[in-house]
Amino acid sequence: MMAARVHRYAVPPSRRDEAHAVGSGGAGGVLRTGEARGVARDVDEVTGAVRRGGEVADEAPEVVLRTDEVSRHAVRLVIVTPGGDPGIDAALPRIEPFAALPRLLRAGDLVVVNDAATLPASLAGRTAEGSVFELRLSGPVEAGRLFGVLFGPGDHRTRTEHRPPPPRVQEGDRVTIAGMAATVVSLAGRRVELVVRGDQDALWQALYDGGVPVQYAHRSDRLPLWSVQTAYAGRPWAAEMPSAGRPLTWDTVLGLRRAGIAVASLTHAAGLSSTGDDALDRALPWPERYEIPRRTVAAIGETRARGGRVIAVGTSVVRALEAAGQDGELRAGSGIATLRLDVGYRPRIVSGLVSGLHVPGESHFELLSAFAPADRLRRANVLAAQHGLSSHELGDACLIAPA
């Protein structure tokens, strides 16, 4: 088994001020968000701008990308080709509409998506003494068990690291979550496991009556639940949206299939991307549950056998497939992904991926570097900046695929 290298997922606390100073706003906080699941992403919570980590200060000045939202029907893709002669045109980055994906890939390729729906994972809580807190679910709800992170009073409009600490709770405490009686089963700092006994129907009704999607401070208005779902979302397993799939419309999915490019799915419980707590954030992403259907494993086998490419839509798909294929053989079924992906990681299953846009210094950029040389990615970002592409989580995208 290949040992994934330990990777810096968060800006070290000692460098955090420096990281703040690099950004545009002055008082910026650093947030790891995005559709990144195998890695974190450093984003200013107020402006949404991507920040530089402290350890890359000696690198060339980065490109500044826009950070506004893009309609999912208008997303553009920067095409990055890792191999080939960098002097020839085919190896140069170019920009295409996301909807052109069917002609950007080849017959015989396979696209794999994460079909997890996004939970209303932000829930209001109250202790027996009446102190209020927020619980953010970090993964699926199973048999009445809720796993998540506690925050003090307030809401997403306050940067996570500026939120007051949650009220003190202990194992065995009775609390109220979204109006339901719950018991604290275990506690590790702000990480908590709660159990809601009794009728599961009432639990799910309360989650959807009271819960809202997890959001961060760069956007003050509330996102409705439907705005954080992909067009093929099924079971509610994700604490945050697997957003790389957001521009994948059914027109594009059916276009891919007509072009001889198969589309398969798996379910990966994409977790929280930030807690505002340095120690917790350094350990992100936490182990995440995944389930890979047999037909997806078969499709991958057939694709590889005919020399096609396996294209992951989002890093959550990379994490699930690489976790399931760690011992060399991809297995169907469910499991827990614990591996971490970084620049030194050599993918075994996945050939390329669709992702949001990321710049050097951002942890996620280093994951992309596992799929394409950093200089190619930099050149792609220069082009993206020239054409006004957005690096927002709900912005534009890139396709990194070997020729």
Add this chain to the structure above:
Amino acid sequence: MKIQGQGALVTGASRGLGRALAEQLAAKGARVALVAREAGPLRDVVAGIRARGGEAHAITGDIAAKQAIHAIAGQAQGLVGEIAIAIHNASTLGPTPLRLLLDTECEDLAAVLETNLVGPFRLTKVLAGAMAIRGAGVIVHVSSDAAVEPYPRWGAYGVSKAAQDHLSKILAAELDGTGVRVLAVDPGEMDTVMHAAAVPDADRATLARPTDVAARIVHMIEDDVRAPSGARLVAPRWELAT
């Protein structure tokens, strides 16, 4: 489609045809999410299914409310997992006694369309994508004779059901090849609360029992040869194959 082991969702499941469909799907081994506006009657139906050893879950929600759709779909998939069978059964006549179209308030027509057409469309939009990406699913729209025949006083309802029939056919055409089957089924005249509201003086002895109609619809779900995607089927004419 084999029903054993599938996740299913039925709207309007607290009484009549919806209740019978939920009970029979559960009896065949489906995990069923039952949706209705009122919690009390729904809980009783769910309790009955559980008492007979079936798996059923109650979801309180109004299919006509835009805000409720993702909540209904999320709860259903949280409780029963992937949904392979979705039955759009909930519907409304609008105000009764039924009125001529020229006497129908515009708001009442709009409300009937919200429940009978836009609601099912929204719920399908949330559920069918996951079915199509996995390559399997059945969506059933409960239709009516009033979708085809221009019965006076059935205007709002008839218009909504005619539109839903066409919604069903267009969805079937667009999802062709994905493994998702989309059906419209006219259940015929049944002895239900809704029928009594529409035709108070009907001879109940001439009306079909919802349980018999549900059995035919369950067979249609199972029989992808005789009930192909895009079909509009009439339950009283459906021959029960064994």
